[in-house]
Amino acid sequence: MNSSARSVAPGLVVAVDGTSGSGKSSTSRGVADRLGMRYLDTGAMFRAMTWWLLRAGVDVHDPTAVAARCAEPAIVSGTDPLAPTITVDGVDVATAIRSDEVNAAVSPVSAVPEVRSRLLELQRAVIAAESAESGIVVEGRDIGSVVVPDAPVKLYISADAAARAVRRAAEQGGADVAATQESLLARDKIDSGRATAPLTMADGAVHIDTTPYTLDEVIGLVVALVEDVGAHP
Template sequence: MDGPSGSGKSSASRGVARALSLRYLDTGAMYRAVTWWMLQRDVDLADPSAIAALADEPALAMSTDPDAPGVTVDGTDVTGPIRGQDVTGAVSAVSAVPEVRRRLVALQREIIAESLPGGGIVVEGRDIGTVVAPDAAVKIYLTASAEARAQRRTAELDGTTVEAQKADMARRDRLDSTRKADPLTPAADAIELDTTPLTLDDVIAEVLRLVKERA
């Protein structure tokens, strides 16, 4: 499940994983966790070489329970802190560094491989269908209007406005879609689903229908 911020990936992915009794992986949380770790150490995030030099150091552990997703870094639970504005504002810069992406993609593939004997996994992010799991049986690319995405994100966060979120999402979209390493783009065989007019239950139901049809 790929798509930009605010398109509904996380909620829909967890709902689909629950319905199918599968594991769930939020790859964005992994990039956020590395960003949090870099910020804690005052790494200059304007210097890609400084980020690259430390890309292998943080030890990440992911929970793949759709009812209790989370991430720890060096044994510290950062599930809450990685959603702060400081991390949100910096994660695109960190995730654009090829050394970071190479390391995390390898970890993501390990988690996927470990989950397959148990039935499978729903993985969400920005490069799952194109890079992480190009052979996935079902690839969904979620989209939504800028207004809908901003309204959803504003409802999730305190102390922000729709206009501020719309501007921030436009910034992140630009960075994510134009980076040289694994840019945000739909896989050629992905099914694009516009979630603008849909409720969460509608999105989950449609994805489940597509899974049944494709798999």
């Protein structure tokens, strides 16, 4: 935790939604660190579920099969913004859930209502437990609209598709930018069009387009917003 972190109001929840590759994960971790808050990556939970289903031999494109098995894995998320962890049945899967195989399968798994219901329960339990003393920054695609609709701070983070592709390709060690952009846009379409908890900007959310800003600048903008809503009671 940042030794110079400023305290925030107990129970404060910052809900961060947005598109893939927009910088919401790095922003969320940075804000949590600066303000001495906890951090929850809900996307990692969906990836962990997907990883488990693939390992279990479940057809991830069969919603009925996915629904039948999604209650089985024990998924545990760590909330340290500087070293977030995720385990499935006690196995560290932080690296495994970023594989191409999981990338290709996470959208259909995330669209299954039973999966979203199961993980929503887990997410709310983590938020209730971890926000009590230091507050928590929660990032995903339906945080402000579904998971914590009464969050005092709601953000929707986006960026130009080309900029997102360059950033994500760099994160992946120099992947093809054009192919990465196509993949990101496909993911956006799936997430925005699904029937259950689609990606959308929640009522009352502040929209931040990160395209023209550095990461540090975006973190500064969000920290200022959090302080504006009374982070220092």
